[in-house]
Amino acid sequence: MQKIKIGIVEDEMIIALGIANTLKELGYEVTEPAGNYTEALHMIVTEKPDLLLIDIQLSGYRDGIDLAASIRADAGIPFIFLTANADQSTVKRAKDVHPQAYLVKPFRKDDLYTAIELCLHNYATPGSKKEVAGNYIVRDAIFIKQGALLKKVRIDDILYLESDNVYLNVYTVDEKLLVRNTLQDYISLIGLPSFVRVHRSYAVNINHVQAINPGYLxxxxTEIPISRSLRDNLFNHLKLG
Structure with a gap:
């Protein structure tokens, strides 16, 4: 499992370092702050952040709104605008690029945490199947709510899902994460043909199947039971006769 990586685009270095320290206290991974449009584009390519905090009023010819427009067109990364005092024309330009959240300086740690959750939620919900009860899909990862934190898990690293009454266990090689979801909702959230239901209580990532017989895989x-009614569907996905 990986931490959520957040990129900071802020030309006031003292402010940027303060934000970075707060993010680390909240349990996030942080990139080296970028101070302008060009540095930010380089940071996005090299660091591959999951989410960006962008100061609207960057120094230089291109500001944070120009950066956000480029991100929407090419990178597909959710972003939060940071702003202090902005005139009406700047606010209008900011609205035109549809940020997932805003933060008004100065802000508190709780404000930052709330904005990050709101950002992921707003980024996910336009796709209708990218969010289920506080769990969000962003590109190739799922962000799973665990206590006060959102934890990042690459979808390819999920081995299988196990239903446990009103809860669901999400298994990776390293750990088990507990979420309050139904098995079918989570399969729909992930939305990949590699995740196949094999039993009323189990769905598996077929890319991780090591062995199989008619009764279990x-x-x-770990031996996972296969229901007779779901066996043919599983075998079709595995291209078995």
Whole structure:
């Protein structure tokens, strides 16, 4: 499992370092701050952040709104605008690029955490199937709510899902994460053909199947039962006769 990586685009270095320290206290990974449009584009390519905090009023010919427009067109990364005092024309330009959230300087740690959750939620919901009960899909990862934190898990790293009454266990090689979702909702959220339901209580990532017979399959040395009614569908996905 990886931490959510957040990129900071802020030309006031003292402010940028303060934001970075707050993000680290909240449990996020932070990139080296970028101070202008060009540095930000380089940071996005090299660091591949999951989310960006962008100061609207960057120094230089191109400001934070220009950067956001470029991100929307090419990178597909959710972003939060940071702003202090902005005139009406700047606010109008900011609205035109549809930020997922705003933060008004100065802000508190709680404000930052709330804005990040709101940003992920607003980024996910336009796709209708990218968000389920506080769990969000952003590109190739799912952000899973665990206590006060959102934790990043690459979808390819999920081995299988196990239904446990009103809860769901999400298994990776390293750990088990507990979420309050139904098995079918989570399969729909992930939305990939590699995740196949094999039992009323289990769905598996077929890319991790190590062995199989008519009654069960093996993933990471764990035997997972196969329902008779779901066996043919599984075998079709695995291209087995």
């Amino acid at each position: 093996v993933i990471n040395k």
